[in-house]
Amino acid sequence: QAVENYLEERKIVHNKLQKKGVVNHVFSHINMSYVVYTAVVAPSAVTTGEDSNSSSQQQLHGMQFATLDEFNEKGTSTAMKKVVKLLQSAAASDGGKKRKLETKSVDPKQRSINSFFKSVKKEN
Numbered sequence: 225q226a227v228e229n230y231l232e233e234r235k236i237v238h239n240k241l242q243k244k245g246v247v248n249h250v251f252s253h254i255n256m257s258y259v260v261y262t263a264v265v266a267p268s269a270v271t272t273g274e275d276s277n278s279s280s281q282q283q284l285h286g287m288q289f290a291t292l293d294e295f296n297e298k299g300t301s302t303a304m305k306k307v308v309k310l311l312q313s314a315a316a317s318d319g320g321k322k323r324k325l326e327t328k329s330v331d332p333k334q335r336s337i338n339s340f341f342k343s344v345k346k347e348n
Contacts, residue, residue: 227241227261227263228241231263236265237265237266238263238264238265238266239263239264240262240263240264241261241262241263242261242262242263243259243260243261244260244261244262244310244311244314245259245260245310245314246258246259246260247260247303247306247307247310249302249303249306251302251303256303258303258306258307260307260310260311262311292308295308
């Protein structure tokens, strides 16, 4: 809801807001968790400006949009690289579509976790 409010307060036209996952990152002794969302932003809301390298950059309310190549060329923190990796793995696993999870065949020689525990009868 906080992300939705942030976008609405800035009058950013969007749809398909989806939570993609959480990235945990430790910097020095500080543990950080980044909750990652994606959304489709209306192209009319984005303006094009020129940066110091004369390549066009997409900007919106202080946010900068970049292609993956542009992102990789910039000095980017390890945490943000982890965010991109999460998004890439989510896209690769989805294949653009949701699928049923495949169930693996059970090896008859592999013991079940339950076989390591014995049930104990409770005495009254």
